[in-house]
Amino acid sequence: MTQPIALRSYAQDRFLPAGEEAQLVSAIDGSTVALMPSEADPGAMLQHAREVGGPALRAMTFQQRGKMLRALADALTARKDELYALSAFTGATRSDSAFDIEGGIGTLFVYSSKAKGLPDARVMTDGARETISKGDFIGQHILAPLRGAAIHINAYNFPVWGMLEKLAPTLLAGMPAIVKPGTVGAYLTEAAFRIMIESGALPPGAVQLLLGSAGDLLDRLDGQDSVAFTGSAATANMLKARRNIIARTVRFSAEQDSLNAAILGPDASPEAPEFDLFIKEVVREMTQKAGQKCTAIRRVLVPAHLIDQVQGAVVARLGKATIGDPRSDTTRLGALAGIAQREDVMSNLATLRTEAELVTGGIIPQLGGELDKGAFFAATLLRCDRPAVAKAVHAVEAFGPVATLMPYADAQEAIVLANAGEGSLALSIFSNDAAAINDLVGGVSSFHGRIMIVDRDNAEFATGHGAALPHLQHGGPGRAGGGAELGGIIGMMPYLQRSAIQASDRILTAIGGM
Template structure:
């Protein structure tokens, strides 16, 4: 499909712009709105309801009523499975619409949203739906004639706060296990990309999800997000976003009622490339995808490239050649390989890191904003980056790669671990023994060997250190949204 075709289809969409509470769309109590902007053009897409503490309270009360009503929380697992499968089918039925919403709202490539994000969201929801009637309790080995059983119960009201880089998919990461377990959810999408969340709620309602089980409050983090974090009737918070904001949710929990807070925060992932890597062309391809995909706006982006000295020049040459060839531009053009940053604010923030990098290291490629009304930056590569440079230490969340050389395996591991973050890492080597030594030595939630950012619904995703401690995906995510209950029957 041509870019003109996609633009025509995008123009035909009328986005939902009100809050979704208790099964229907409602204006913000204040009547206030905010503009959501197409980052590729700088043009306003729609004025969206600006929810605040009063709206969050309405949503939480609706979620609590739904939970206590029991038509979802107490429904047979097979019934929850049936409805969630219908929601997954609804996502597939509206795939192009949802893909376009995330592309125009978040600047994501239509090739990515249509081929990966939307079908991936439906598949993840289907996977958790299928899990609902396959989870069993346990019988504890207590002395006869007593009987002790261990069951999992939903916690109640889940507050989910998600970022703008994967608006639909990250929402599904939280919603799917929370709903599968029988909880009600209040979702706060990022103010930069709220549109797909509102449409998702409408699709879920049409598929049979009971009123109040999924609510969406759009608005700003300091208003709606903080109110959700502080609300005393929220039983658990699930958050994906920056480390700075994640720490605020821990503070909110300390000021309100006691509840778990599951954080998946920032990252500064390292690629370790050893001189026995089989194919430097394949490594270079992986490096490019790992840092310039989604314009580098990925928490697990492989933004540090540590290369054994003997192959430094050869790999750097290949990376620069590929980065220079990336087509940067219109996300709705299927030939585009990198789109804009999500906002002018984010572009300027990344540009400030690049300016710092010019003083700290050798600029090998890019470094400039691109002309036009959108929020574009050129793919940027720095070489000879010292370990104490800002661009090597701090999460940039943009298309900026920092390259440095190492000599020994021990040095590579030590330098990769010398970060406050611990979300992901990659190791490139032809030696299985080396991979078996290095992978467990790296302090990261996921270590990918001879690839980058390996991910599947069957494996948990999350980090250590300042990257947080929550886990999305896999059956382990159900732990975030359930409580263990022991029921003990005394024998005669």
């Protein structure tokens, strides 16, 4: 880039002055892409959200908010080429960028469509009416938006989707949001945010953008506010343990990185269609977004007698995944988000190698020229032959193009190994045996937020192991954070209060039409 972008926070319905704070550099060649602004006033932003944004959104009906989301999606679609151009600097290939940009816009479209089935009212009923006594006295649950602000703390790996997948259910619920993006790649988030503001579709105070430090924002929240966090378990635990979050019972939803697994079914053979489908999915998850997905496959579980064949097939396919400049059409594996991220991957990889053998990768490729200043890292496959007694492979995540191959003796051991991750966002099963699938699902479902089952008949329609869909829950128990984002209307629940109303039929009908 010839001139770095001077980023600006957006507070109280205006873009704040640009600053020349921390430099954000290209993951491709280390050149400066953008400059972070000076810190904003989080207290003033919170007050504006509560006093201006909240009333404006609550004055709209669910269906009106749905039309607002559609307008935002249309505006982003019309200018998405601007986002693709910036996305490359995060190390993302064109395909990686589509996963982020098109995925985020698609989430807005889905939630705008969901709104058509909601009442043209400002509250909605939840469930059927309950007869609680003789005569005209009935119980009914209703859902109404909270009166505070939604604080969205996003990760760096999806600068567009990460923002939009939280904003869609939040705005549809009728709650204003303060978006705090990950610093790395914040220039892409700011560009998408600016397009939404310039669309004119949002009422005053509906959204604000906080770049840089959040200051004491979390210490100002109360029980009408809500926090949605995406990132590491360590950071999530630190934030939700803050005295004010606990004392004021602030809603806190965490979607954390996890040790997701893929299982090749016990019925598989090298000649079975599921075998090749499994290999392709493992390699795609290792290379897409350079493995920087919270849903990426980290543990590759295969029948013990097939481990050598699986290893050979994965290595051969990885050999075809060209690493290099993500702006090139021939590149399959782009760069990590930055040098610091690569150092973190290498540190965790060293820990994993205390229990697992390096099969391929584990090196910084020499690509030549300016690319040698980038954050590239070779796709890395490890093999752990004794996963039942290993610890690190089930607890330590190298957040990059890294996966560990491990054998299992039978379906029961596959279940034990999958659950050893102590809670994951996603798991995939590749099998054509309904009985085996039934056993596996029954054993792993309580430890996994989403399970994708692929066979020879549905493979061409499968959406992919790593794709978090707006229609389905995104979250998982235990290590994955215990949160539940998306999931259609369920995704609105962190921003709605469920209240039990006891009244006559006439009054309940009037309330439901508000």
